[in-house]
Amino acid sequence: MRIWSKFSKTGPAVFMSHLDLVRVMERSARRANLPIAFSRGYHPRPKLAFGPALSLGISSSGEYLDIELLGEMDLNEFIFRLESALPKGLNILKACKVSSNVKSLSSLIDTASYNVKVRYSSRGSHHVPLSYDDLKGELISFLELPEFFVERQVKGGKRRVINIAGLVEGLKISEHRSESILLEMLLPIGTRGVVRPEEVISAVFTKIEGIEFEIANIHRNELFITIQDGRRRISPIEYSFIVLENLSGS
Amino acid sequence: MIIKDKLYNKILPKVSKPGRYLGFEWNSVHKKERGGEEENKNRIKIALAFPDIYEIAMSHLGLKILYHILNGRDDVVAERVFAPWVDMEALMRDENMPLFTLESMTPVREFDIMGFSLQYEMSFTNILNMLDMAGIPLFTQERGNDDPLIIAGGPCAFNPEPLADFIDIFVIGEGEEVILEIIDEYKRVRSTFNREELLKSLAKIPGVYVPSLYTVSYKEDGSLEGINPRVSGIPERITRRIVKDIDNAPYPKDLIVPTIQVVHDRIALEIGRGCTRGCRFCQAGMIYRPVRERNIETLMSLAEEIEKKTGYEEISLLSLSCADYSRIEELIRELMDGYEGKEISISLPSLRADAFSVALAREVQRVRKTGLTFAPEAGTQRLRNVINKGVTEDDLLKAIDAAVEAGWQNVKLYFMMGLPTETYQDLAGTGELARKVAKIKKGLAVTVSVSIFVPKAHTPFQWVAQDTISTITEKIEFLKKNVRGKGITFNWHDAQLSFLEAVFARGDRRLSTVLFQAWKMGCTFDSWSEEFDYSLWEKAFHKSGIEPTYYSNRVRDLDEFLPWDHINTGVSKAFLKNEFEKALQGELTPDCRYDKCHGCEICREFRVKPLLSSRRGGDME
Numbered sequence: 043m044r045i046w047s048k049f050s051k052t053g054p055a056v057f058m059s060h061l062d063l064v065r066v067m068e069r070s071a072r073r074a075n076l077p078i079a080f081s082r083g084y085h086p087r088p089k090l091a092f093g094p095a096l097s098l099g100i101s102s103s104g105e106y107l108d109i110e111l112l113g114e115m116d117l118n119e120f121i122f123r124l125e126s127a128l129p130k131g132l133n134i135l136k137a138c139k140v141s142s143n144v145k146s147l148s149s150l151i152d153t154a155s156y157n158v159k160v161r162y163s164s165r166g167s168h169h170v171p172l173s174y175d176d177l178k179g180e181l182i183s184f185l186e187l188p189e190f191f192v193e194r195q196v197k198g199g200k201r202r203v204i205n206i207a208g209l210v211e212g213l214k215i216s217e218h219r220s221e222s223i224l225l226e227m228l229l230p231i232g233t234r235g236v237v238r239p240e241e242v243i244s245a246v247f248t249k250i251e252g253i254e255f256e257i258a259n260i261h262r263n264e265l266f267i268t269i270q271d272g273r274r275r276i277s278p279i280e281y282s283f284i285v286l287e288n289l290s291g292s
Numbered sequence: 293m294i295i296k297d298k299l300y301n302k303i304l305p306k307v308s309k310p311g312r313y314l315g316f317e318w319n320s321v322h323k324k325e326r327g328g329e330e331e332n333k334n335r336i337k338i339a340l341a342f343p344d345i346y347e348i349a350m351s352h353l354g355l356k357i358l359y360h361i362l363n364g365r366d367d368v369v370a371e372r373v374f375a376p377w378v379d380m381e382a383l384m385r386d387e388n389m390p391l392f393t394l395e396s397m398t399p400v401r402e403f404d405i406m407g408f409s410l411q412y413e414m415s416f417t418n419i420l421n422m423l424d425m426a427g428i429p430l431f432t433q434e435r436g437n438d439d440p441l442i443i444a445g446g447p448c449a450f451n452p453e454p455l456a457d458f459i460d461i462f463v464i465g466e467g468e469e470v471i472l473e474i475i476d477e478y479k480r481v482r483s484t485f486n487r488e489e490l491l492k493s494l495a496k497i498p499g500v501y502v503p504s505l506y507t508v509s510y511k512e513d514g515s516l517e518g519i520n521p522r523v524s525g526i527p528e529r530i531t532r533r534i535v536k537d538i539d540n541a542p543y544p545k546d547l548i549v550p551t552i553q554v555v556h557d558r559i560a561l562e563i564g565r566g567c568t569r570g571c572r573f574c575q576a577g578m579i580y581r582p583v584r585e586r587n588i589e590t591l592m593s594l595a596e597e598i599e600k601k602t603g604y605e606e607i608s609l610l611s612l613s614c615a616d617y618s619r620i621e622e623l624i625r626e627l628m629d630g631y632e633g634k635e636i637s638i639s640l641p642s643l644r645a646d647a648f649s650v651a652l653a654r655e656v657q658r659v660r661k662t663g664l665t666f667a668p669e670a671g672t673q674r675l676r677n678v679i680n681k682g683v684t685e686d687d688l689l690k691a692i693d694a695a696v697e698a699g700w701q702n703v704k705l706y707f708m709m710g711l712p713t714e715t716y717q718d719l720a721g722t723g724e725l726a727r728k729v730a731k732i733k734k735g736l737a738v739t740v741s742v743s744i745f746v747p748k749a750h751t752p753f754q755w756v757a758q759d760t761i762s763t764i765t766e767k768i769e770f771l772k773k774n775v776r777g778k779g780i781t782f783n784w785h786d787a788q789l790s791f792l793e794a795v796f797a798r799g800d801r802r803l804s805t806v807l808f809q810a811w812k813m814g815c816t817f818d819s820w821s822e823e824f825d826y827s828l829w830e831k832a833f834h835k836s837g838i839e840p841t842y843y844s845n846r847v848r849d850l851d852e853f854l855p856w857d858h859i860n861t862g863v864s865k866a867f868l869k870n871e872f873e874k875a876l877q878g879e880l881t882p883d884c885r886y887d888k889c890h891g892c893e894i895c896r897e898f899r900v901k902p903l904l905s906s907r908r909g910g911d912m913e
Contacts, residue, residue, distance in 0.1 A: 056300075057310035062551050069318070069549055069603035086635050099305045127603070129551065130316040258301075 043111045045120060046147065046282055048136040050103045051096060055131025060095035066129060067092075067107060074127035076120070079110040093147040093265050093278070094154070094231045097238070103135070104155075104264035106147050106278050138282045153211065153266040153275055154231040156239040160247065161222045162255035171220035172250070181213050181225075184246050192241045206237045206245070213242065222258065231265070295389060295397045303383045311552035312346035313380065315372065315394025318549040319601065321363045324371070324396035336475055336482075337369045338362060338405040339393050339440070343418035344819070349374040350548070351556035353610065354446065355409055357468050360544035368475055371395040373406075375418045376425070378816070378823065384425065391426040400426040404478065406440045407471075408459070410448035413796035414789065414819040416455060419444075420811040423458070430808065432460050432504050437485050441478065445470075449501075450532075450579050451749040451856040453519075454796050456503035457804035461494055463501075464859055465532030466565075468542060470499045495526040499533035501859070502526070508801050514842075516800060519858045531860040536900055538565060538584040545597045549604065558606035558639070559598050563591060563623065567612035568902065570881050570890075571669070572680045572871055573708065575748040576612055579861050581894040583616075583885060585905040588623050595627065599636065607631065608639040615640075615649040616885075618906035624655055646687045650694040664695050667706035670714075671721025677878040678713050680871075685725065692729050692736075702737035705729065709767050709784075710745040710759040712875065719767060723774035730779040740775050741783045742768075744790035748797050749856040750863065752871035755848040758794040760841070761787050788826040792818070794844035800855035803843070805836040864893040 051058070058066065068088050071078050080086040089110035096102050111120075117137050125134045144150075164170045184190070190207040212228030229237040239260050247255045266275045269284070276284070304310040315322075324332060340359055342349030349355065355372070362370035371393035376384060384391075390399040400406055406428070408419055420430055428442070429435045435442075444455065445463035452462040463470050477497060481490045495502040505526055509517040521528060535541045543562070550557065564585035567577045586594075595607055607627065611617060627638050638656045643649035645666035653664060668688050670676045676683060692703060707722050722740065730738045744764055747753045759767070764787040775782040796803060810832035817823035833840050848854065850869060857865070867890070874881060881890050885902060895901055 054314045054316040057304055057314060058551055059311075062311060062553070065553070066318075066551055068605070072603035072605070073318070073601070075600075080635055088635070098310070127318075129318045129549075 043114050044140050044142055044144075045109050045111065045115075045117070045137050046140050046278055047107045047109065047121070047124070047134050048277075048279055049105050049107060050101075050133045050135055051105055051131060052101045052103070052133075053131040055129070056099060056101045058131070059098050060092070063096075064090070064092065066132070070124060070127040070129070070132075071109065074123040076109070076123060077112040077115070079112050091146055091148070093151045096262060100239075100260045100262055102262035104262055104277070106151070106265060108140075108147050110142075136279055138279050139286070140282045141285065144282070144285055147278060149233060150267045150281065151265045151278065152230060152232045152234050152268050153228060155212070155226065155228045155263045155266070157216065157261045157263060158225050158227065158239050158243055159222055159258040159260075160225065160243055160255050161258045162247065162253045163221065165252050165254060169221070170252075172223070172253070174215065174218050177215060177218065177223065180246055180250055181215070184242075185210060185213060190245050192245070206241060209235060209237050210242060226263075295392050295399070298387055298389060299397065302387065303380070303389070307380050307383060308377065309346075309552060311550075312374070312377065313394065314551070315397075317551050318603075319546045320395055320548050321359070321370070322395050323363065323369045324398065327369075332369070335367055335369045336405065336479060337371075337398075337403040338407060338475075339373045339400045339403040340370055341373045341400075341406055341408045341419075341422060343375050343408060343410075343415040343422060344817075345377050346374050346550070346552070347554040349409075350550050350554040352409065352411065353560045353562060354467060356544045356547055356560075357542065358407070358471055359548075360546070361468055361471060361542050362475070364542070365472070365475070367479070371398070371403075373400055373422070375415075375422055375817070381421075381425065381816075391422055401428055401440065403440050404482070405474075406442050408442070408444040408446075410444050410446035410455070412819060413448060413454075413793050414824075416448075416796065416807055417811045417815045417818055419455070420458065420807060421816045424811075431457055433457075435460070435487065437487050441490070443474070447575065447579060450575070450859055450861065451797065451799070452501060452503060452859070453508075453801045453855045454799040454803040454807065456801045458807075459503065460491060461500055461502050463533075464499050464530050466535050469533040469535055470497065473497050474500065492523060492526070495523075498527075498531060501530040503801075506858070516853045516855055518853055519855070529858050529860045531897070532579070532862055534862070534898055534900075535565070535584070536898070538903065539587050539590050543594055545594065546601045547598060547604075549602050556608065558608045559595070559602065559604045560610045561591060561595055561598070561607055562586070562610045563614065563617050564611045564905075566902075567616065568884050568892075569613060569616070569682060570680050570871070570883060572678075572752040572875050573669075573711065573745060573748070575751050578750050578863050578868075580612065581861075581863060581892065582898070582900055583902040583904065585617055585903060587905050588619055588626060591623060592626055592630065596630070599631075599634075605635065606637045606639060608641060610641075612642060613644060614642050615644045615646075615652055618885075618904040620652060624652060628655065645683045645691050647690045647694045650691050650698065654694070654698040663702045663704060664700050665704040665706065666691060668725065669706065669708050670711055670718060671707065671723075671725055672718045674878055675711060675714060675718040675721070677880055678875050679708075679711055680875065680881055682880065682882065685728075688725070689728060689732070692732050696733045696736060701735065702739065703729065704739045704741060707740065707742045708745045709742050709771065710764060712745075712753055712756045716767075716770065719770055720774055722771060723776065726775055726780050727777040730777055735779065737779050737781070739781045739783065742771060742775075743785045744787060746790055746794045746797055749854070750859075750861050750868070752868045752875055754798065754854065754868065755850060755852075755872060757847045758791065758844045760845050761791050764790070786821065786824070788829075789818070789821075789824060791840070791844055792826075792829060795840045796843075798855070799843050802838060806832050806838055806840075809835050860897075862894045862897040864891075864897075867892045 079089045091108040093106035121134050187207045189205045191203050196202045216226045217224035267281045362368045373393045442460045444459045445467045449462045491502045507522045511517045566580045566583040669681045726740045813828045
């Protein structure tokens with residue numbers, strides 16, 4: 043039986059790297075006494091897989107785990123047992139059954155939504171808050187740029203320059219205060235390319251004159267799978283239901 | 293909670309491996325946050341400290357045993373605190389954040405007791421640094437009634453003198469035997485808290501050494517005359533504490549499962565304590581006697597419970613020499629039968645260099661042949677006899693043969709250089725032996741690791757001089773040319789670091805000044821090559837007016853009073869002297885488990901007998 047679980051990563055778990063998370067989940071699944079399936083070969087590994095990795099320091103309420111069990115298990119019992127074996131900061135939110143021919147989470151998931159809180163202050167002695175309209179203007183002008191290059195460290199210590207203009211799929215203000223702004227953004231992730239939330243923030247705020255800014259926190263809300271040639275964007279849990287319906291329909 | 297907010301928002305996002313500073317791992321105990329205010333006020337709060345980073349600290353079994361025992365008591369709260377790595381220290385100092393415990397993020401200063409684990413000499417400056425970061429006065433004499441009681445235990449407590457000015461009380465021997473007695477006495481005296489009275493009453497507990505209650509007297513030539521109590525009612529010699537009934541001794545089942553990867557990230561199953569092989573350089577072989585093995589039934593039920601409570605995928609057997617466990621084959625068979633189907637692997641560190649050990653390793657590593665390590669320690673039979681390493685060239689070659697046949701493709705060989713009576717012929721033997729090993733099979737990778745001999749207190753070599761740094765350097769140059777051949781890689785240890793280790797391993801109370809100076813000049817994490825700065829240590833010695841070679845490179849007279857002579861391990865000094873003399877003659881002393889008693893006196897001192905699992909229920913009661 044193959045199960046996809048949606049989980050959150052908050053509090054102390056925010057500082058858990060992806061590699062740590064893999065180990066923690068494997069050990070939690072053992073503690074939960076789940077009948078985990080193992081790969082064959084010289085180094086049998088528990089059959090656990092994840093969606094796209096979350097950077098260290100980012101919290102999330104939309105992470106996904108793919109786990110294969112030997113035999114069937116009630117989903118509520120699965121959630122209860124795994125949840126009780128997880129360390130503080132990791133929580134299972136939902137679980138659904140998926141058939142074995144469904145592709146992996148990491149190959150299906152292509153979009154992520156984030157909330158980013160930015161704190162800012164004016165240079166000089168007097169703080170002048172950014173107006174809502176000015177800020178909106180800045181966002182629009184960023185979205186309309188033909189090109190915006192960011193530099194990234196790639197494997198082997200090399201650097202690569204990438205054009206992120208045109209890749210941002212959504213950017214809006216969800217909270218506007220005199221010293222902080224909460225932005226919601228929808229960004230590509232996975233095999234088709236990646237834009238990082240901090241790259242968008244730096245692109246937008248560096249060109250606003252007379253302010254200093256810092257990212258207060260980044261939260262990943264949800265991961266999405268795009269279907270119907272880009273017309274629909276749904277969560278992996280919704281995806282599993284559609285796949286299930288299609289199967290029973292045919 | 294001020295520390296928590298600052299930590300999460302300002303510090304952890306900037307630090308490398310933030311997981312080192314978060315105490316929310318599975319099985320960590322959070323009594324303080326859960327207990328009521330009144331309940332917490334009455335609890336004795338103890339911070340278990342390890343003077344190195346999280347990854348090292350969490351690999352240490354002793355700390356886990358104490359955490360388990362202490363938190364098992366309702367009237368005690370035990371939390372952990374480790375040395376923040378240099379990047380974290382800088383951020384904490386910038387933010388004026390005091391050293392805090394992992395579990396409840398409480399400043400260590402607010403605890404009743406802070407207990408350090410002393411595993412290696414080169415962690416001593418970290419102790420000073422942690423005290424300083426905690427805002428606790430460094431010197432015993434400067435601490436007042438409001439400061440925590442600073443205690444320390446572990447192997448380095450067997451020569452406590454270099455730390456005597458900083459530590460209030462030392463625990464000599466196995467901490468699980470003493471810790472609750474200390475807690476109870478602390479509880480009894482605390483209502484009328486007076487530091488001096490507290491120390492005096494703690495000094496009466498067997499196995500507790502309170503250095504400030506002992507006076508050191510010196511002879512005119514600067515050597516020690518004696519270390520004697522300056523108050524009545526406390527022992528002249530402090531006798532080590534031991535666990536007699538190891539089968540029923542408390543053992544942690546709910547081991548903390550670290551979130552970040554630590555050095556030993558697996559279940560440590562301590563199968564036994566003590567080793568009587570009698571290698572003459574080995575301190576552990578002397579200070580953990582007698583041999584006490586846990587029963588197989590006990591071990592199987594411990595393994596089962598720990599596995600369920602932790603979810604670990606590997607069980608590692610722990611003892612000074614695993615292959616010497618009297619029913620090792622039976623134990624391994626039972627473990628393999630019980631855990632192979634659950635995809636849990638078994639590992640066997642610390643193997644002897646013989647074919648029997650390889651057969652055991654082969655049994656547990658059926659598929660993954662990661663590498664085998666053997667420690668012949670010396671290059672010639674003559675020198676191996678001097679150190680009483682009961683292994684022959686034939687044993688080693690047969691072991692390698694068996695390993696190669698079983699499919700291993702790389703082996704590590706550990707040697708020591710600078711051993712007593714060593715000649716260049718012995719050193720040449722290292723290269724010869726390595727080449728013989730490499731020749732056994734084409735393509736076999738042989739790594740030769742050479743460490744520098746550090747004479748240790750309470751061993752038959754406690755009187756000898758360490759080679760000078762220049763001699764060591766010459767010998768390393770020789771070995772670099774000598775340990776060569778197809779498939780052979782040569783590694784060696786740092787001469788200056790080993791020199792300092794030798795100074796502190798047999799140092800006396802006068803070295804406290806050096807430690808203080810070195811720390812003030814910025815020495816911390818000295819056992820980390822990227823942080824070690826020998827020139828600072830040279831300055832510290834110079835400033836303190838202390839000549840380090842007096843401690844490392846001087847031959848002691850057999851009648852000299854040694855700085856650790858007031859610490860009684862249970863092994864008699866007469867036995868050590870006799871062993872030293874036999875060493876010089878190249879005479880072997882076989883293991884008393886399979887031979888006659890050689891009179892180390894441990895069984896008489898503690899009224900015990902070696903406790904072997906195979907002899908249980910027999911005539912040993």
